[in-house]
Amino acid sequence: MTRTEFQGLAKAARLRNTASLEAARMVLTGDMRPGEAAKATGCSPQAVTNVLRKVKDAMAAANAPEVDALTPV
Numbered sequence: 001m002t003r004t005e006f007q008g009l010a011k012a013a014r015l016r017n018t019a020s021l022e023a024a025r026m027v028l029t030g031d032m033r034p035g036e037a038a039k040a041t042g043c044s045p046q047a048v049t050n051v052l053r054k055v056k057d058a059m060a061a062a063n064a065p066e067v068d069a070l071t072p073v
Helices: 003-012 019-029 034-041 045-063
Strands: none
Touching: 003 019, 003 045, 019 034, 019 045, 034 045
């Protein structure tokens, strides 16, 4: 994932610019593990995991097909 893609997903998920967001960026755009990124940014591993989950949810929502309620399935 590129930094630009990450920023777009963070914006879509309405995430604020926090240490845990920076740690999540380090995990998804680099080769860091969540615990290492948490230590490097001074936040808890749980906070990093929460942000990673929100970014993953935003990614899933961005890739979900649009379904018209009037179209029979």
